[in-house]
Structure formats: structure tokens, C-alpha cells
Amino acid sequence: MSPKIWIAAALIGLCACTSQPQPPAAAEAQRGAWTEAHEAALVRALGDAGRHGLDKDDFLAPGTGARTPETLRRAALAYAGALARGRADPARLHAHYSVPRPDPNLEAGLDRALAGGDLAGWLAGLAPQDAEYRALSDAYVQAAMQQTPQMAERARTLAVNLERRRWLERAPAETRIDVNTAAATLTYWRGGQAVDSRRVVVGEPGSETPGLASPLYRLVANPTWTVPRSIQEEEIEPKGEAYLRRENMEWRDGWIVQRSGPRNALGQVKFDLRNDQEIYLHDTPAKALFAEADRHASHGCVRVDDALGFATMIARDAGVLDQWREALATRADGAPSEAFVPLPRPIPVRLLYQTAFVDGGRVVIAPDAYGWDEDVAEALGLPSRPRRAATRRVRDSGP
Numbered sequence: 001m002s003p004k005i006w007i008a009a010a011l012i013g014l015c016a017c018t019s020q021p022q023p024p025a026a027a028e029a030q031r032g033a034w035t036e037a038h039e040a041a042l043v044r045a046l047g048d049a050g051r052h053g054l055d056k057d058d059f060l061a062p063g064t065g066a067r068t069p070e071t072l073r074r075a076a077l078a079y080a081g082a083l084a085r086g087r088a089d090p091a092r093l094h095a096h097y098s099v100p101r102p103d104p105n106l107e108a109g110l111d112r113a114l115a116g117g118d119l120a121g122w123l124a125g126l127a128p129q130d131a132e133y134r135a136l137s138d139a140y141v142q143a144a145m146q147q148t149p150q151m152a153e154r155a156r157t158l159a160v161n162l163e164r165r166r167w168l169e170r171a172p173a174e175t176r177i178d179v180n181t182a183a184a185t186l187t188y189w190r191g192g193q194a195v196d197s198r199r200v201v202v203g204e205p206g207s208e209t210p211g212l213a214s215p216l217y218r219l220v221a222n223p224t225w226t227v228p229r230s231i232q233e234e235e236i237e238p239k240g241e242a243y244l245r246r247e248n249m250e251w252r253d254g255w256i257v258q259r260s261g262p263r264n265a266l267g268q269v270k271f272d273l274r275n276d277q278e279i280y281l282h283d284t285p286a287k288a289l290f291a292e293a294d295r296h297a298s299h300g301c302v303r304v305d306d307a308l309g310f311a312t313m314i315a316r317d318a319g320v321l322d323q324w325r326e327a328l329a330t331r332a333d334g335a336p337s338e339a340f341v342p343l344p345r346p347i348p349v350r351l352l353y354q355t356a357f358v359d360g361g362r363v364v365i366a367p368d369a370y371g372w373d374e375d376v377a378e379a380l381g382l383p384s385r386p387r388r389a390a391t392r393r394v395r396d397s398g399p
Contacts, residue, residue, distance in 0.1 A: 033114050034069040041119040042076055050144070051137045052127055052166075053159030054082055058381075073110070076119065080106045083126035086166040088379035094372070096210035096277055099350055101167050132358045133165050139356075139363040157365055160376045161356035168352075175317075176348040177216065179281075179302055181209045182355045183366040184295035186281075186304060190317060198310065201284070201295045201303035208370050209300050211353060212275055215346035219311050219320075220270035221327035222260040222336035228278065228399065231299060232256050235397045260336040265398030268328070268336075269307045271314075273349055281349070283307035286396050296369045301399040302351070318343045 046056035059082075060067075060075040081087070085102045104126070113122035127133065140158040143151045174192040179185070181202045188196040203209035227236055227249075236243070236256055244250065249258045258264050267283025277300075284303040289295060304310055315324035320341055327339035355366045355373055368374070371387045378384055 034072050045120045045123045053140050053162040076110055077106055080126055086163050090167050093375045099211050099213045100169050128165050135358045136162055158356050160373045161354055163376055173348045179351045180354050181351055182353045199290045199305045201289045201298050203298050203300040204296050205370055207300045209351055212351045214273040214275040214349050216271050216349050217274055217346040218272045218340055218342045220272055221339045223266040223270035224260055224338050225258040225264055225266050227256040231397055260338050269311045299399045
């Protein structure tokens with residue numbers, strides 16, 4: 001199927017999340033403010049929809065009757081919503097999704113734009129303005145212009161990821177940790193600059209790492225691991241008591257707990273996140289997985305390459321390096337003992353699934369390991385395709 005057909009098929013119908021309430025009484029006067037100049041400005045603005053992987057006819061289709069102030073307003077608000085926060089609602093597409101989504105007052109913004117005669121400028125400023133979004137947009141336009149199956153596939157992936165970018169807040173915290181669970185990579189941002197990037201291992205298909213925004217509030221040295229009930233019952237208990245002794249595990253109040261030490265599934269470091277999904281970052285004794293191209297191989301948590309070095313970097317930046325070193329050296333009866341180091345200021349962490357992104361100035365396409373591109377594509381009205389079968393890859397019992 002050609003890219004032209006992809007574009008024409010994209011984004012049919014609005015999700016419930018983009019429905020707008022009836023304008024308040026104060027805005028009623030603006031309904032009659034649509035002039036020919038305003039209509040022409042809207043048509044010109046919609047002409048740029050293709051740069052966002054959108055189809056202008058989804059908002060103001062030709063040949064559907066007379067254009068009234070009401071139909072023009074609805075079209076402007078629908079297009080504004082698509083640019084400002086995306087057409088699809090990620091919380092409806094995923095069982096768990098807690099990354100904040102923009103929520104601007106589009107009704108008021110439209111009224112100001114009409115009164116000020118700058119409808120096109122207002123609309124143009126709603127989409128992400130960062131360099132990465134522009135690079136993905138340029139790549140989409142180039143792919144959509146080429147009539148080959150390979151470019152049609154590329155255009156589809158880019159359209160999906162432009163949509164994902166529109167879900168995100170326009171001004172994320174300047175100091176934060178972003179994990180791309182599609183590419184299985186981590187980026188540490190400090191003061192608005194990417195200062196560190198490393199490989200991670202994330203959830204396998206079937207145990208996907210969810211889309212979360214969750215603060216890192218403390219470092220844990222020499223962590224113990226309380227085995228989740230599902231792993232305990234399905235993978236640990238059947239192996240018997242000899243396995244528990246060999247893996248330094250014991251029963252505590254009906255739970256299996258692995259004591260601190262070199263065999264602990266969390267390694268030497270746990271990065272505690274505050275969320276209700278029991279998702280966190282951690283070290284691992286299974287270092288070989290970091291060398292693999294496909295690193296979707298955990299039970300859902302995020303394993304960090306050289307986690308000890310990363311924790312030291314975080315502790316130094318947070319001003320708790322001395323406390324962290326002391327925690328690592330904590331011993332009980334000659335063995336490593338669990339110790340906690342709270343961070344003075346929690347660091348925002350975002351777990352994001354991005355199958356198209358910019359790396360070193362180049363647009364990179366990552367495999368859709370979870371099949372989540374299809375969920376977004378279908379929500380945007382793109383043709384359905386067969387799903388990839390989930391393949392279990394977990395080789396150890398670690399989270």
C-alpha cells in the first residue's frame with residue numbers, strides 16, 4: 001500500500017478523550033466571529049497537517065456541505081487537540097499508563113487566536129517544538145513521498161511515534177531519567193543536557209514494562225528481594241528447598257526473600273521508584289544480557305548496565321556520595337547488608353515506548369517488540385495488520 005493511501009487513511013474519527021465540552025457562555029459570542037479570513041487561515045493551517053502524520057480531510061473534509069461557524073470551530077478544536085495532546089488516549093490503549101499528558105484550555109486558546117487574528121500561529125505552536133519532533137516530522141514527509149512498501153512501513157512507524165510525542169508534556173523536567181523501552185536504552189538528563197546513556201534490559205513480551213512516570217526517591221545498597229507472588233509460585237517454589245538454599249533465599253511470613261549478596265537478582269543496587277506497579281530500576285548478576293541486541297528479557301522491571309557506576313553518578317549529583325559509599329560498605333555478620341540512601345530531591349523517571357527516535361542526529365527505527373505500534377495505528381485509523389506472537393525470553397527469575 002502506498003504512502004499516499006497511508007496518509008489518507010490516517011486518524012479517522014476522534015477518540016472520546018478529544019471530545020470538547022460545549023463552550024461556556026462567555027465564548028458564545030466567538031461562534032459568530034468566523035470570517036472568511038479566519039476560514040482561509042484554518043484551511044492554510046490544515047495544509048500543514050501532513051508534516052505531523054495527519055490528514056487534513058479528517059478535520060475539514062471537502063464536499064460535506066456548507067461551512068458554518070460551528071463546523072469551523074469544531075474542525076479547529078479537533079485539529080488543535082490532535083496537535084496539542086494527540087488524537088488517541090494512551091490510557092485507553094494500555095492497561096497501565098501514567099505519563100502526564102498535556103491538557104491545555106483549547107477553547108480559550110481558540111477564542112484568543114480568533115480575536116487576535118493569529119489562528120495559524122496558535123495552531124502551529126501547539127505541536128512539540130523540539131528538534132527531535134522536527135526530525136521525525138521531516139523523516140515522515142520524506143518517507144510518505146516515496147511509493148515503496150518499505151517507505152510506507154517507515155511512514156507508518158513515524159506517524160505512530162509522532163503521535164506518541166504529542167502525548168508528552170512540552171517542558172519535561174530538566175533533570176530526569178528517560179528509559180526507551182522499545183530500544184532498551186536509558187538516558188540521564190541533567191540541567192537539560194543528556195549527560196549519560198546506557199543499555200538496559202526491560203520486560204519481555206507478555207511481561208511488558210508499562211508506560212510510567214515515577215520519581216526515583218532513594219538508592220538501595222545491597223538490596224534484598226522479596227519475590228513477587230507470581231514468580232514465587234510459578235518459578236521458584238517448584239524448584240524445591242535445595243534451590244532456595246543455593247540462591248540464598250528464605251521464607252519470611254509466607255514470602256520468599258532473597259538475602260543481600262552476589263547472587264541476589266537485584267545485584268548491588270536498587271533504584272526505588274514510587275508507583276503502584278512495583279516497577280523499579282536495578283542491577284543484575286545476569287550481565288551477559290546487556291550485550292544482546294534484543295534486550296526485552298525481564299519480568300517487567302528495568303535492569304541497568306553498570307548499575308553501580310550509575311548509582312554513584314546519581315549519588316554524586318544529588319550530594320549524597322559519602323552516604324552512598326557508607327551504605328555500600330554496610331555489613332552484618334560479615335555479609336553485605338541492605339541500606340537505604342534517600343535522595344534530597346526525587347528525580348523524575350519516565351518509561352516511554354518509542355520505536356522511532358533520534359540518535360546522534362539520525363532517525364532510528366526500533367523493532368516493535370511489544371506490538372504496541374499496532375494499538376496506536378489502529379486508534380489512528382490506519383489499516384490493521386497481524387500481530388507478532390509474543391515470545392518468552394526470560395532466562396532467570398529476576399524481576
